Amino acid sequence: MKIKRFFAADMKQAIRMVREDIGPDAVILSNKKVRGGIEIIASLEYEEVLEQKEEAFVEREATMAASSKHDIDDSTALAMTIEERAAMYAAREEAAVVPTAAVEPKLEVEVPVLQARTERKSAPVEIEWSPDPALSGMQEEIQRLRGMVENQLTGLAWGEMGRSQPQRTELIRRLTGMGLQIDLVRELVDHVASISDVDQAWRQLLLLLAKTLPVSSDDDFLDHGGVVALVGSTGVGKTTTIAKLAARYALRHGSKNVAMVTTDSYRIGAHEQLRTYGQILSVPVHVASDADSLKKVLKSLSSKKLVLIDTAGMSQRDIRLSEQFATLQGGSALVQIYLVLSATAQKAVVRETVKAYQGVDLDGCIVTKIDESASLGGVMSAAIQSNMPLAYVTDGQRVPEDIHPARAHTLVKRAVEFQRAHDDMIDDEELALAYGGKLVHAHAR
Structure with a gap:
């Protein structure tokens, strides 16, 4: 007897593999869910399998008659040929797309095994996937390396801007020292990009900030x-x-x-x-x-x-x-x-x-x-x-x-006083990560 074991993601694919490898007369001896899909054991000697299983079928027939109508004769079911099993799955799929109201129960199936199978609800095959520890570790390592590369790129981008645009870098540093949001700082600095003198640009920035800051129109x-x-x-x-x-x-x-x-x-x-x-x-x-x-x-x-x-x-x-x-x-x-x-x-x-x-x-x-x-x-x-x-x-x-x-000008003046008092607390590395990252992402787009 030629017996082979097959693995596939689902039953339909497994039956296709058996048919291609052994032939249409193959017999499925057993099937079970395993990690990753379905395992099937099949044989080519159909008659020999039936003879081996005949006695077990006769012994259990009386017990089946007294038990639930939905019990399945496993031995006979396992001895179905590959063509019969394929036809059964094709019939299930065809029935699934036909509306319930259109189905008329006119056919009476004489084979007990097939009748039991039609009475039983077909449940979808549930495949349990578990993450591969090696793959998870690889993903974590990739993320770590990516973070390292991004940090290096942001530092390089910030350093390059400091060399090519020292005035812009200094203005960003001062506004950040005032505690302003990153996006707001960039918008403000863009308005004075044409001014080459840093002190003049700084005065214009403060005037623009005071003009932008909304205050109540009433004196009181x-x-x-x-x-x-x-x-x-x-x-x-x-x-x-x-x-x-x-x-x-x-x-x-x-x-x-x-x-x-x-x-x-x-x-x-x-x-x-x-x-x-x-x-x-x-x-x-x-x-x-x-x-x-x-x-x-x-x-x-x-x-x-x-x-x-x-x-x-x-x-x-x-x-x-x-x-x-x-x-x-x-x-x-x-x-x-x-x-x-x-x-x-x-x-x-x-x-x-x-x-x-x-x-x-x-x-x-x-x-x-x-x-x-x-x-x-x-x-x-x-x-x-x-x-x-x-x-x-x-x-x-x-x-x-x-x-x-x-008062807008009073608040801006006080904010500048705070910035000067805590200028030594500005973290240049944090600046590089914040603004360098913006530059890297801008170039990436």
Whole structure:
């Protein structure tokens, strides 16, 4: 008896291999799933196999009649010729494309084995693939080598630009030292590419930056009054800023014309902190826990020229942000909303915060803790890229002295002072990776 073992990705391909190698009269003795596909054992001696299996079939026939109709006679099934098995799979595929409603069960199959097979649901063959450890290691090594090559190319690109365009390199270094975003730095430097003198180009850059930085058109929005809400992350100084704004307005127009409202029902002691400021300033403080109560409170304060709303501090990833938005927008359509950003926050955090509050129609931004920061580039970049006007800046804890209307030239001047004070902290390798990488990718495109 000629017996051979075949391996293939699926049953159809395996049957094709058996037919080509042994012939159409081949007999499949066994088949099983193995890693990578299907294993089939086949033989050429069809009659001999039937004789060997006949006794086993007769012995099991009685047991099959008492058991489920869907049981399969393995011995007979395994003894099917390759032509029969191929015909069976072809029939399955043909039946798969015919709509169920069009199929009429008119044929009665007399062969028990084929009847059992038609009753049984054909399940798709599931092949389990496992990653080759050698291949995985090779991929990791390729990625590591690629990273090394890219780092070397970026360093070379940055070094080449330093030799061929020393003025551009120096301007990029200074703007980066101010903490500005990479893409914004490149746009600004492109505007002064025609100026050969680095100092003259630097002065033009600062003027362009001040012109680009959006600030509130009003000298002081407090003069107009209205309903103003401050939103932002925890710890950015919203409550203290509310107190500064209230004190500033009370000094000009009297404490009877201003009121404060808090919607912070999450933080322990939040109400008490604002009430303390209210007692010092002789300004009433009210509490609103939801949109309905806020609407009622604002209606009761309609005689006040200025109402300042202190909201709960929330992370930019907090799922309750949408509730806060709904509360403010449901309280009154006339609420002016200002986002409070800390100058001490990382650039990535500032960007993420601004993005999180895009669902609110912001009227502007207030930058706090400038006195504690080493850079203003993060908040300046966010304001420019989102076109969000800066209204106020705070630079201390004193109430109300340490709050000022935002002035573009003043902010740029202060940013340059920070840059000069921390010029020795600029990482040239980080610059090379950031800007050299941009150059490499630009040439690659």
